Amino acid sequence: MKFTTSLMTVVLATAPVVACSHPVSTDSAHLVSAASTRQDVGGDVSLSGWDLTLPVNSAGELSGTAAVLHPAAVDAPWLTRTSTGGLEFWAPAAGAETAHSGHPRTELVNASPFTIGGAGHTLAATVAVTQLPIATPDIVIGQIHEPGPVPYLLLRYESGRVFTTWRTSVDGSTKAGRQQIISGIALNSPFSYTICANIGHTVDISVTYNGITKTETVTVPTAFVGTEGRFQAGDYQQASTSTGPDDGGRVIFTALSAN
Template structure:
């Protein structure tokens, strides 16, 4: 089973979009956008879904919390910070792009890390691509291809690890990339996110992103 006791959930419905609180997830919440059963967690986000403030794309996405439901934010120097996942991408929108994991910054519209699955129709496979801002004031960031050749419905794993020394390591489908980040991140509260954040907002209501996680785990050690 995936422990949902340290997450809340944003679903692409309502204005503003609805947040499902930690206690509701623990009690077994499910709907068309989110379902947790048989040891897996299923996410669906249509391209026509509602979007959160300052976002142009819909998401069905978990956000890190404490067990009492309050939002958890952390400084990277306080612990070894890890987000580990095993998942399959089942459906992609016409752009082929889904964000499947993030390190976000509190009170910022731009995350430190966005981990994307990018599907290529010509090869019928996808790449795992990390978009990383090395500094908080970095507008464009770096784009790093972590792994290639991952088919739809093929299980793969990733690990996003930010050490107390400020070294960011991303593992994906057996490949690894690592780099120190700027110390200017050191006073910025951060938090993990995971789920399906479609990088598309046009198309039919049946178009969107579907992802199924069989492992999803946060550690601050």
């Protein structure tokens, strides 16, 4: 395990899968069974194949440039293991930040990048948001990020609504759209999502809650087709001001996979 100050990628294991436009692999190289492969901490959600961005710097202080654990590991109080094997993410509203963001995060970054618009790739998870930051009650729980400063597509939970936002330019100069997928999800209520980066020019985003699945399809802007993408998942809270040390975002993942 080591600290660095450059943003990398992290991903977990065994989540429910919603049908995508491409086949979802069940190859153990992609979907890691925590029961048989975990070497760091016992539990149902594996950290194998991920790095972890922290809301503290390399000295453990809530300021400066965010540190990254290579590879990801449980690191209290930012990432802890629940009694049932899930992962609880805590990101304070005030803390260390990555180079191109003003929002502290505790977030996994997948170590296996892919070509956007190439072979199909899927991020799938089951989550429950248990706390929202006060100033900006919005947490990014999954995303497709390209190697530069700009995330292409974000999946967000905001005051009971799950929605996606995306950009059309790789330099971040334009923010193309925002689309609500589902609403009425209270805090502490588990729901599942998939982000399916399909072959060609589409991404399917599905959210399932209380047995109801809603899906939206986003067209990949030409500027992003053929660029390198990576999945990220966790607690990327969107507040940039804090009311105190207990202000921030908290999310529990009980399943997570990427292929």
